[in-house]
Each structure stands twice: as structure tokens, then as C-alpha cells.
Amino acid sequence: MAATLRMAIAVLGNAASVSLYAAPTVTFKRVIKKKSTEEFSCIPYSIGLLNCLLYTWYGLPVVSYKWENFPIVTVNGVGILLELSYVQVAMTAIPVLLVFCITALLSTFALHDHRHRKLLVGSIGLVVSVTMYGAPLVVMKKVIKTKSVEFMPLPLSLCSFFASVLWMTYGLLIRDIFVAGPSVIGVPLAILQLVLHCKYWKGRVMEEPNKGDLEKGNLEMGDTEKGNLEKKNMPKS
Template identity: 35%
Template sequence: MVFNKVIARFAVGVIGNIISLVLFLSPLPTFVRIWKKKSVEQFSPAPYLATFVNCGLWVLYGMPLVHPHSILVVTINATGLGIEVVYLMLFLLYSERVKRMKILLIIVGEIIFLASLAILVLTLVQTHKKRSTIVGSICMVGNILMYASPLAIMKLVIRSKSVEFMPFFLSLFSFLNGVSWTTYALIRFDAFIIVPNSMGTALGLAQLLLYAMYYESTKRQNAERLAQCYLRRPSLVNGE
């Protein structure tokens, strides 16, 4: 029975790794758009800043010196950390100067926080249980912040009745990621993983519902914008 639980947990963890990897890669179309337009437009850096620090926290949590037998937690979050670095570099490159400085300061602050936490926990706390409790509690907060970071975009969606700046695949795989890691943590109970990921499941579902609600109005707005561009074109050709 115990052996079956170990196998089941490992299998769900592998699935969770795959879904998490797709989640980390899901904003690629957004960043291709940013790269082509040389502008971040109204896209928010908040989800990527939150994911950056969240991945760093979970890498620390999964280290053998903190929480043994959590290699699947380390592998996916270390990968995610590298991916978020690339995304944030693009935000720094194509943001306006004031916004760029703000993002840079937040990144530096997050790095200092992660390094300080790692040094303090590994030098001052002596047992795995205490280290897991301290880092796991902070991870739980970080994970909740990561899942809650699209709330600002959800507010924009409701106000504008448009999902243009809320990437669909990011919302979809946030939901699937929450489901997979909640299942993983239920097999061998881990409250630090269950609490934030169950909340992430709910927030991901809310984003998908918003997407379904405002998808048609987004299409109408885009069609109207395209029609206005065509109407303006003759006047531009005539030099008016």
C-alpha cells in the first residue's frame, strides 16, 4: 500500500512537472508579440515577478537539506526560475524607463530576500522539520501571491470587457497546475502544497470563466478596431 502511494505520488509529480513546464512556457506567444512590437503594451510584469520569487522559494524548500525526497519539486522550479529570468529580461528591455527601474528594483529585492532566507535557515535552523516548516510557510505565501498576481489583469478584463491582455494558455495551465499539485500533495499529505494550489485551482477556474464570458466581446472590439484602421487608411494615403 505504501509502495503504491510512492509510485502514485511520483507519477502525479511527473505529470505536475510536465503541466508546470507548459505553464511556464505558455506566455511565449505574449513575449513573441512584445518582441515584435518592441513594447510591453498593457501586459503586466506582476505574474512573472511573482513566479520568479515563488520558484526560488520552492527550489529552497525542495533541497535535501530542507525537505528531503522532493527532487520533483526542485527540478521543475529550477527550470521555471530560468524561464522567468528570460521573460523578465524582455520586460526590462521593452518597458519605459520608469517602469523598467521599478521592475529592476523588485527583482533585486527578491534576489536579496531569497539569498538571505537560504543563509539564515541553513545556518541557524538545525532540523529538517523546522527548516521545512519555516520555508514551507513562506512558500505557501509565495505560491498564493503567484496565483493571485493575475487579479489586476482580471480587473482590467472586467472593466474593458476584453481578454486581450489576459493570455488564455496562462490561465488554462494555471488551473491545471493547481489541480495536479493539489492531487500530488493529497497522496502524501503536505499542507504547504495543498493550501496554495487549491486556491490556485479556484483562481485559474475564475480566469477561465472570465475568458469564456468576454471572449465574444473581445472579438467584436478587435473587429471594430480593424474596421477603423481601414477607414483611416484612405486619408493617410492622401496625406490628410
């Protein structure tokens, strides 16, 4: 019964996390359409990529006991593919890959038992996950300042909430602090995001007019005024 419950929560957690990783596709469609990153930053996605790499490694038999953490491997494996598609700046991805490679090499060759490998990879993964969950704090500050949730998509906040709750539950069931730990921070932050959505959902940041449009408008206005002046000075027949 306990094993069935753990598996059910793991499946739901996988679904919620995949939705969380896929949620930014809406944002990137907007970026592609407008050909501008506007106020969006690639740093949260870089941190997300590192998180997925570390936890995929954590769940593999090299670190964990056999396939005890297989659900973590599946969801973070999908996360790697999605996050890679978001991180399009090579210079941003290099530090992420460097940290992961160093961690993987140390855990493989410097440590020779699963307990110490899990401790190393899990500790680094825990720090990165807490950072990942803390990244929206910057966006939340902007939401409060502008009274608009335009740059904090609701699907992302909802998926973050459900994923955090499910993985915290799963981590507690398997008694793994490195799985449950990040969600202790993730759950209250996700709740705060939802509260901000309820408060500021009607707000919308007014787009600043493009400089070229302003110049064009001024030029057209000047032409109109010139035309009116010439019309006024024309002799009456």
C-alpha cells in the same frame, strides 16, 4: 501502489507547470514584435521567479529530508530558467534575489533541523505562491471592465488550472500543506479565469491609433483638401 500514483501525478504536475511557465513566451513574442509592453506587467513574473527559487530550495536536501521532494526541485528549477528570461529589468529582480538569499541563509545557518527549515521556507513560499496565484485578479478585473480576454492568454489559464489541480492532489497525497496549500487558492482562481474566457472570448480591445499616424493622416488629409481646392480654382480651358 501509492508511491506509483504519487510519482504519476508528480510527472503530470511537472508537465503542466513547465507548460505554465512556458506559456508567456507567446506574450513576449508579441512584446518583441510590437516593441512595447502594452498593458503587460513584469511583476507577476518577478513573483513567479521568487516562487520557483523558494520551492527549489524547499525541495533540496538542505531543507527537506534527503530527496523526498525531488519532483518539486525539477519543475521549479526549470521555472527559474524560464522566469529569468522573462524578468529582463534588473531592478525588478534585485528584491526577488534579496528575499531568497535572506531566506536561504536563515534556513541554513539559523536553523539546524529539517522540520524548522521546512516550516520557515515553506511558510514564505506559501505566502509568495498565494500572491502569485492572486496576481491574475488584476487582469481579471480588466477583462470584466473591457469585456476582452486579450491580456489574459487562454494557454496560461489552462496550464494554471491543470497545474493547480495536480499539485494540490500531490500535496494531499504526501500530506504536505506547503505543497498543497497554494493550489487551494489557485484552483478556484483558475476556474474563474476559464469562466471569463468562455464569457468574453469574442471580445477584443480596439487598439488606439498611434499619435504619429494621426498626425500623418491629418497631414495627408490637409494635402488632399488643398489639392482639391487648387483644382477647383483652376481656370477652365
